[in-house]
Amino acid sequence: MPNLGPTELLILAVLLALIVAAVIGVAVSVGRRRRVSAPYPGAGGADLATRVRELKSAGRTEQAVHLVRGETGMGRREAELFVDGL
Numbered sequence: 404m405p406n407l408g409p410t411e412l413l414i415l416a417v418l419l420a421l422i423v424a425a426v427i428g429v430a431v432s433v434g435r436r437r438r439v440s441a442p443y444p445g446a447g448g449a450d451l452a453t454r455v456r457e458l459k460s461a462g463r464t465e466q467a468v469h470l471v472r473g474e475t476g477m478g479r480r481e482a483e484l485f486v487d488g489l
Contacts, residue, residue, distance in 0.1 A: 451475070456489050
């Protein structure tokens with residue numbers, strides 16, 4: 404195997420860094436898609452307001468509040484106001 408000079412080593416290091424960055428990017432993208440794609444079983448891809456209305460009409464207001472807090476990061480009071488407003 405021939406000796407590699409500093410230029411060749413630099414090129415190899417840059418290529419390796421690009422490959423590692425691409426693999427990490429794909430892994431992060433797949434992870435995000437998995438979290439967002441299935442809100443909860445039976446949701447059918449419905450938006451948050453629709454899912455909250457379904458829970459509220461089924462008498463599951465507390466679960467609706469928890470859903471809003473989990474999806475938006477709202478505080479308890481804000482989420483309760485949101486659910487009550489629907």
